[in-house]
Amino acid sequence: MKQVEKPQIDPQVALRWYKDMIYIRTFEEQTERSFRRGKIGGYLHVYTGQEAVVTAFLEASRPDDIMFTGYRDHPHPLLRGSDPGAIMAELYGKVTGVCKGKGGSMHIFDVSRGFYGGYGVIGGHIPLAVGAAYALRYQNTDRVCLCFFGDGAMNSGAFHEPINMAGLWGHDGTCPVVFIIENNLYAMGTSVKRSSAVTNLASRFDQYAIPNEQVDGMDIFAVHGVASRAIDEARRTGRPYAVEALTYRFSGHGAADLFQPYREKTEVESWRQRDPIRMLEGRLRADGHLTDGAIAEIQAAADRMVEEAVKFAEASPEPPAEELYTDIYADA
């Protein structure tokens, strides 16, 4: 990992990052409570601990850039400005949800904001992102496609074929995609050490002629620096770029992962010492940009947004019977 310089960032910008991270953490913590109360069904995978990654990448991207990710997919659209009520309602299985209650937690979409999902088969969305990037260039735009996935996805066949194609198309400048590996060290209970022959995951992109780097995924300044470089490169050259963000999930893999026999409590504790939100908070405080009062206010504002979202979701109706048979084909 490169030692990253600490650039002087406008405190207003850093404060925005801080608010964003508080917002998505508060949202995720609420979804876990709602899940325990039986309000959310199916699987629920939250982003807690990894916030610096998505926040920095979305900050470094343009609003017209597009995104694909796996099933740990709530914060990506939230930070793009999706209505938190519509996301929460989706989790609650309500017709007012972003996907009318047809997708649920693993299939959030908000295409109007460039968020193209939300996929539940590990690695299965990677080829889509590569094709989408090709389409962006085919249409003569300079938009970029961000493709997020976990460390586990890199061991699927669906990783290797499209990554090779992306490297290949990159030679012609027709594949402006940034691959972002949210390496939280585990795929469910299987650690990177137990699943990848090479543990420097970024280096695996060398084989496909794709520039790559690792970054401390808990340090939002570092992630933002790399993200800006990667996105700018992809935009300028039409070539793919890969960033491995070393991060950690504080919650279980999913809401059903209660005992976590694959990792020690002490390991979780030591990573919590590097909580990306607390790290940024510490720095902003030290520089005099954040007071206890301001922190409380920011948290209260996030609480209010999330409370509103829950109220909306709870008050919303379930999908009516007609919805069962719509959206299968364009004309039905």
Place this chain on the structure above:
Amino acid sequence: MPEMTYRDAIKTTLVEEMDRNPNVILMGEDIGVYQGTFRITEGLLDKYGPRRVVDTPISELGFIGAGIGMAMLGLRPVIEVMTWNFSLPAADQIIQNAAKIRYFSGGQVGVPMVIRGPNGAGVQLSAQHSQSLESFYGHFPGLKVAAPSTPADVKGLLRAAIRGEDPVIFLEHAGLYGHKDDVPENDYVVPFGKARIARAGRDATVIAYSRMLHFALAAAESLARDGIECEVVDLRSLRPIDYETVIASVRRTHRAVVVQEQWRLFGAAGEVAAEIAERCFDDLDAPVTRVTGADVPMPYARSIELMAIPHEQDIAEAVRRALS
């Protein structure tokens, strides 16, 4: 109406649609420099350039998945699989992504993509290269499945597929690429879910599609010499499927024989037979029967390979049994 081969009908339609809409692009293995495994895309790389005629690595999962992403962003990829047998590494992309994205996104985005290539048995290609996958892909809501038998239907259905908004499994038959027939000119479109009465008759209905349609017509010819008049229905598309034409015909003839090249268990013919049984119970003068491929992996040797797929005589016999 000009005469044209099944192969040329595919190519002509691709060219017309590419000329009409710059978002239509072709992608697949060896479709460009090599000129196409079955020479469907011959000359098209020169005509349209490498951005629109994309030669891919041997990465079915990769390029079919990429096609889905392109389609979501507004392109209209027409993807060639060398044969449908090789679509299986990409089955996850087709079934889990292409078929379902419109639904689980709540209708926010669709996948207007066509995947085309030869389906079914060739000549001595043995077990891995001879499969018919229509019932497999026909199983999944969100996909459309076409299996044309004539050059005219190739043109009409392929055009509907490329102009449509949904993912289409376009099953050609390698055994028909050289087949010649009249093809209507201009903007001829055949909508999905409309079967065709390929031959009118009063004594029994024979339902078929793709290459088997021709065997059914040949059987009908030979039966006609004995005074037995078969109605032959060409399903043309299997999803959506036009049960109305089938049911109306069986109500007239009171007998039905359903033909398919693929294996008997869980096949398209069983599906059609069940629908007829449910809706025409009182109209039937004989049990609905199926004529299907043998329940075996395709053998190589010609003698037993020929026994593994249905022939004209099998169909004729089934009709005679229904009438006896």
